[in-house]
Amino acid sequence: MGEAVERITSGALDKVVLARSLVARAEAPIDPRFLLRRLADSYDNTWVFAVAGLIGATPEMLVRLDRGLASSRVLAGTIRRTGDDAHDLALSASLARSSKDLEEHEYAVRSVADALGRHCASMNVPESPFVLHLPNVMHLATDVAGAVEDGATSLELAASLHPSAAVCGTPTATADALITELEGLDRGCYAGPVGWMDAAGDGEWGIALRSGQLDPADPCQISIFAGCGIVAGSDPEDEVAESDAKFLPMRDALTAAPTA
Numbered sequence: 001m002g003e004a005v006e007r008i009t010s011g012a013l014d015k016v017v018l019a020r021s022l023v024a025r026a027e028a029p030i031d032p033r034f035l036l037r038r039l040a041d042s043y044d045n046t047w048v049f050a051v052a053g054l055i056g057a058t059p060e061m062l063v064r065l066d067r068g069l070a071s072s073r074v075l076a077g078t079i080r081r082t083g084d085d086a087h088d089l090a091l092s093a094s095l096a097r098s099s100k101d102l103e104e105h106e107y108a109v110r111s112v113a114d115a116l117g118r119h120c121a122s123m124n125v126p127e128s129p130f131v132l133h134l135p136n137v138m139h140l141a142t143d144v145a146g147a148v149e150d151g152a153t154s155l156e157l158a159a160s161l162h163p164s165a166a167v168c169g170t171p172t173a174t175a176d177a178l179i180t181e182l183e184g185l186d187r188g189c190y191a192g193p194v195g196w197m198d199a200a201g202d203g204e205w206g207i208a209l210r211s212g213q214l215d216p217a218d219p220c221q222i223s224i225f226a227g228c229g230i231v232a233g234s235d236p237e238d239e240v241a242e243s244d245a246k247f248l249p250m251r252d253a254l255t256a257a258p259t260a
């Protein structure tokens with residue numbers, strides 16, 4: 001992470017998202033239905049998914065298309081919750097004012113607005129983000145919308161938007177190369193688009209975050225993933241703590257006692 005901050009400070013790029021993974025082993029095969037129930041119960045403001053052993057509760061909607069109206073929830077800029085509501089409220093206010101987080105957020109909004117804009121006649125890009133409250137973290141969030149004019153399906157829009165600066169960086173190609181160089185991780189489907197599409201092309205494609213991949217060769221094993229956007233002002237220790245907080249939805253779902 002220190003190396004990434006140095007590259008950014010030297011001017012090679014503006015932002016890169018680096019991720020890490022943990023492997024969890026269970027005594028019995030992991031039942032995705034149990035994980036889904038726990039995630040759906042605990043994480044209200046998210047989209048819960050299970051596709052081919054990829055399970056998670058993502059708060060980030062890459063793109064939704066509904067009868068010509070495309071929308072995207074962009075997240076970037078994060079603060080951990082403490083469990084003390086009054087303190088969390090103060091933290092939420094400081095997140096909304098943090099120049100480091102606002103800068104990181106702006107890169108993500110730009111990448112989505114530029115890519116979506118190529119398909120849209122008119123766009124609505126709010127000037128400032130709101131704070132999205134989740135049980136484990138709070139994020140700066142912007143809902144971008146546009147009227148699609150070129151007939152693109154939701155899957156085609158997702159293909160244009162991926163990888164956004166929320167999971168890759170800015171500029172995209174430089175960040176992508178730095179991830180390959182520094183991350184040392186096979187992301188698999190983590191951070192990719194996950195969702196559905198109907199026959200008309202409408203659909204919802206979330207970004208597969210706060211997620212885990214069941215091991216196809218061993219049903220008792222799952223790899224869980226979490227990443228953080230690094231910008232010039234990033235502190236490596238803070239970022240590691242942030243990724244720990246992002247593991248919580250899957251960790252808690254895996255460790256919670258079974259419900260009836």
Ligand SMILES: C=C(O[C@@H]1C=C(C(=O)O)C=C[C@H]1O)C(=O)O
Pocket residue numbers: 017019060075076077078139166167209210225226227228229230246
């Ligand atoms: C990369 C992840 O999350 C992304 C990175 C964020 C950040 O760095 O602030 C916030 C939300 C997501 O766009 C993840 O959860 O693994």
